[in-house]
Amino acid sequence: MVGLYIHIPFCEKKCDYCDFYSITNKSSLNRYVDCLIREIELFCSKIQQNKLSVQTIFFGGGTPSILPISHLELIVEAIERHFDLSSLKEFTIECNPGTDFVRNLQVYKAIGINRISIGVQSFVPEELNYLGRIHSVEEAIRSIDSALNVFNNVSIDLIFSIPVQTEQTLSRTMEMVKAFDLKHISAYSLIYEEGTKLYKQMIEGKVRPHSEEKDYRFYKLICESLQSLGFEHYEVSNFAKPGYKCKHNLRYWKGEEYIGFGPSAHSYFLGQRYWNFRSLSRYFEQVERGLLPIEGKEMLTEKEKLTEQIMLGLRAEGINFGDFRAKFGIDLFRTACSIFELWQASGKAKLNSEKVSLTDDGYFVCDKLTIDLLDRIENIASKKFSSMQVQL
Numbered sequence: 001m002v003g004l005y006i007h008i009p010f011c012e013k014k015c016d017y018c019d020f021y022s023i024t025n026k027s028s029l030n031r032y033v034d035c036l037i038r039e040i041e042l043f044c045s046k047i048q049q050n051k052l053s054v055q056t057i058f059f060g061g062g063t064p065s066i067l068p069i070s071h072l073e074l075i076v077e078a079i080e081r082h083f084d085l086s087s088l089k090e091f092t093i094e095c096n097p098g099t100d101f102v103r104n105l106q107v108y109k110a111i112g113i114n115r116i117s118i119g120v121q122s123f124v125p126e127e128l129n130y131l132g133r134i135h136s137v138e139e140a141i142r143s144i145d146s147a148l149n150v151f152n153n154v155s156i157d158l159i160f161s162i163p164v165q166t167e168q169t170l171s172r173t174m175e176m177v178k179a180f181d182l183k184h185i186s187a188y189s190l191i192y193e194e195g196t197k198l199y200k201q202m203i204e205g206k207v208r209p210h211s212e213e214k215d216y217r218f219y220k221l222i223c224e225s226l227q228s229l230g231f232e233h234y235e236v237s238n239f240a241k242p243g244y245k246c247k248h249n250l251r252y253w254k255g256e257e258y259i260g261f262g263p264s265a266h267s268y269f270l271g272q273r274y275w276n277f278r279s280l281s282r283y284f285e286q287v288e289r290g291l292l293p294i295e296g297k298e299m300l301t302e303k304e305k306l307t308e309q310i311m312l313g314l315r316a317e318g319i320n321f322g323d324f325r326a327k328f329g330i331d332l333f334r335t336a337c338s339i340f341e342l343w344q345a346s347g348k349a350k351l352n353s354e355k356v357s358l359t360d361d362g363y364f365v366c367d368k369l370t371i372d373l374l375d376r377i378e379n380i381a382s383k384k385f386s387s388m389q390v391q392l
């Protein structure tokens, strides 16, 4: 069973904070769809297996809702030809409220999409403006309303710690969230990624990020309002109503197999991690020569798998000690009990003899806790494996 990720690297305009691979010139859209289909065919001809069974499909980007329906249908038909979709559980498309996807919602449903993820980011006009988003609050509201008329499973993305944001304006956004029957929310702290317009403004001193303490207050405000609405906090940035965790992303966090198509897409398949060329021109060149557009590959060693298991476990649904022992032969509970107890005493973790998982406060400092835990078990892991790199 695998998950499929399809990258659509086109956007109407680049948002000021975004470092995902996407371009605004759409003149190569037809060529791109041809290459994407060719890449799917190439991959499936190489694996020499029966059709792989697919559990989840995720169209991400970029802006997948930019795709004309005819193009989307061609890609979905190619997926249907080459994969077994009889066990498909979740099929998501990311939509930008500034694109006219609302008129396509019925067709989305007809082709099997069952989950809509809308990039709202904020319900405050100044904040949308600050982020360089192409849509208004009204368009976001219309998009959500229309999506909910057709789909039961609608998610939205939010961004917090925007420099012009205050706790009052974030509360306004959270009040708006209440107005909709949403099943899932992803909430990300604004990151100043190198190479973005926002990063440049920060370096030039034109923008000042919020303090960590303020960032924490925003985070807590979101956690508390979503929990009061019945959302479960199941990953650092993700909240879901019961039964609506994102199955596709859970595959990443559980270390299950997924295959990514398109420039910059990553895959994990048959124990190997690999990633595609990021630039569209390089991607075209490879695929049109009949080659998979893979830029790099790596086979994880046992110690890297251990590191990854800890990182992913802590950021999502926790680490099960029995599973960890079965996989790596290490009794994590006994080895790091004092650390876990410290986390628990400071309200950062929930602990019992079977499992450790993080609380809201723990998720907020997840990277730091991960490093502490990896440091603690380094000796024992080094004995088991030759050495262990701590990398975040």
Ligand code: SF4
Binding pocket: 010, 011, 012, 013, 014, 015, 018, 019, 020, 022, 061, 062, 063, 096, 119
């Ligand atoms: S629409 Fe999404 S992918 Fe495109 S630039 Fe904005 S944040 Fe990035």
